[in-house]
Amino acid sequence: MILTDHELGLPDSLRQTIHREYFRSGVLQNYPGDIPADRERARDVVRYDWCGDEVELREHDCVAIDKRGDWSAQRREFERVPLLESPEFRHWITAAVSLVPTRRRQQRGTFGINLFRTHTDVVTRPHQDQEEFIFVYVVDKVGTGAETILFDVETDAVMRQETLGPGDLLVFEDSRFRHGTTPIVPPATGAARRDALVCTINFPDTYPLDDPA
Numbered sequence: 152m153i154l155t156d157h158e159l160g161l162p163d164s165l166r167q168t169i170h171r172e173y174f175r176s177g178v179l180q181n182y183p184g185d186i187p188a189d190r191e192r193a194r195d196v197v198r199y200d201w202c203g204d205e206v207e208l209r210e211h212d213c214v215a216i217d218k219r220g221d222w223s224a225q226r227r228e229f230e231r232v233p234l235l236e237s238p239e240f241r242h243w244i245t246a247a248v249s250l251v252p253t254r255r256r257q258q259r260g261t262f263g264i265n266l267f268r269t270h271t272d273v274v275t276r277p278h279q280d281q282e283e284f285i286f287v288y289v290v291d292k293v294g295t296g297a298e299t300i301l302f303d304v305e306t307d308a309v310m311r312q313e314t315l316g317p318g319d320l321l322v323f324e325d326s327r328f329r330h331g332t333t334p335i336v337p338p339a340t341g342a343a344r345r346d347a348l349v350c351t352i353n354f355p356d357t358y359p360l361d362d363p364a
Contacts, residue, residue: 152250152321152322152323153313153315153319153320153321153322154250154319154320154322155318155319155320156318157318159246159320160246161242161243161246163318165239165242165243166290166317166318168237168239169237169239169240169243169290170290170291170346172237172239173193173232173234173237173240173266174266174268174290174291174346178193178232178266179191179192179193179266179268180192180193180230182227182229186275187269187271187272187273187274187275189269189270189271190267190268190269190270191267191268192229192265192266192267192268193229193230193232193265193266194214194229194230194231194232194263194264194265194266195210195214195231195232195233195234195235195263195264196210196211196213196214196231196261196262196263196264196358197209197210197211197234197235197244197261197262197264198210198211198259198260198261198262198358198360199248199259199260199261199262200258200259201256201257201258201259206245206248206249208235208241208244208245208248209235210231210233210235211261211358213358214229214231214263215227215228215229216229216263232266234264243288243348244262244264247262247286247288247320247322247350248262248352250286250322251284251352257352257355259360260352260353260355260360261353261357261358261360262350262351262352262353263282263350263351263353263357264348264350265348265349265350266346266347266348267345267346267347267348267349268344268345268346269297269335269344269345269347270335270342270343270344270345271334271335271343272334272335273297273332273333273334273335273345274331274332276331277300277302277329277330277331278329278330278331279304279325279326279328279329279330280325280351281325281354282325282351282352282353282354282357283324283325283326283351283352283353283354284322284323284324284325284351284352285322285323285324285325285330285349285350285351286320286321286322286348286349286350286351286352287299287315287320287321287322287330287347287348287349288315288319288320288321288347288348288349288350289315289316289317289318289319289345289346289347290317290346290347290348291317291344291345291346292316292317292335292344292345292346293337293338293341293342293343293344293345294335294336294337294338294342294343294344294345295314295335295336295338296314296333296334296335296336296343297314297315297332297333297334297335297336297345298312298313298314298332298333299311299312299313299314299315299321299330299331299332300312300330300331300332300333301323301328301329301330302328302329302330302331303327303328304326304327304328304329307329310328315347325351
């Protein structure tokens, strides 16, 4: 499913604030060995607990990735960027987590948030993250291209092709698709840039939660 800021009930100013405060030097980093090599990123993991129709959020105690899908088996460490300090980011996370249908919600779980700035390739090849749900939200973009493609996991047929613009959110169930994105095409003058949030509703064993509350 694809939703816009307006459909999520979010004002344009929220996305603009997130872009200004978090997609900048000092927050985004280039991690050695990252693929693509020119990607800048930041990461946080938030715990959520449902209390009826209300969700409570707090920072989880770990942001490392032990394994990511079918293309990286090594543990990767990242500096935490505490996103819940921002009322705007807290609002966005609440809206995103709330999109999971009630019948599919874990009572408590973790939501991984990756901030990605890419200039050429967005990803190197179609893949799965082996988590429950994937969220792709474009915060800002300069240039064209960067078409997101969902492939059927059984037949490899293209099931959906969408070029997301700023304020567009794509949500899908990870087990049903492999996903990839085409390279960004720069404008006639200047460099290309795509700033996006790529988030996951994680399975319970990704970040086990031992305490009941």
